[in-house]
Amino acid sequence: AKMKTEWNITSGETTICTDPTTRKDESAAIRRHFPRARLVKRERGHETFPVESGIRLTQTALRDALGNVRLQFHRGLVHTANGVIDGLQRYRRHEISGLPIKDNSRDHVLDALRYLVAEHLRSERPEMRIL
Numbered sequence: 020a021k022m023k024t025e026w027n028i029t030s031g032e033t034t035i036c037t038d039p040t041t042r043k044d045e046s047a048a049i050r051r052h053f054p055r056a057r058l059v060k061r062e063r064g065h066e067t068f069p070v071e072s073g074i075r076l077t078q079t080a081l082r083d084a085l086g087n088v089r090l091q092f093h094r095g096l097v098h099t100a101n102g103v104i105d106g107l108q109r110y111r112r113h114e115i116s117g118l119p120i121k122d123n124s125r126d127h128v129l130d131a132l133r134y135l136v137a138e139h140l141r142s143e144r145p146e147m148r149i150l
Contacts, residue, residue: 036134039063059138070119073133080140089140103128 033056035049041060049058080090096104106125113120 033057034059034135034138036061036131036138038130038134059134061134061137070133073137074119076141077133077136080136090136101125101128103132106132 033053035053035056035058037046037049037058037060039060039062046058046060049056077090080088082088092104096102099105101124106129109122109125110129111120112118119126
């Protein structure tokens with residue numbers, strides 16, 4: 020796998036969020052390439068891990084009920100095949116179950132977005148849940 024290493028990594032400011040299934044050797048490779056970045060790996064069971072709460076956090080970051088936008092994208096990402104913009108535009112839910120439809124290409128980038136939003140843009144207030 021080829022990794023782009025021309026990034027502006029600032030110690031104490033740059034965060035790389037990884038999937039809970041990231042293996043130790045993969046984490047070690049990330050740390051070798053980005054030694055000054057903070058590596059965050061949320062495990063299953065962590066409050067910011069569940070998919071639905073992450074989707075709601077992402078929707079709220081894009082535009083909340085008051086019209087506040089906390090998440091914006093670089094215009095250059097628009098034409099990236101299987102990228103984050105493409106994934107958001109093609110996101111679908113199953114019409115019967117209501118669960119997100121995974122396509123094993125765009126869903127990975129959306130997971131990555133969800134991890135970053137959950138890490139940096141979550142509300143300070145606890146999320147309300149209707150049981």
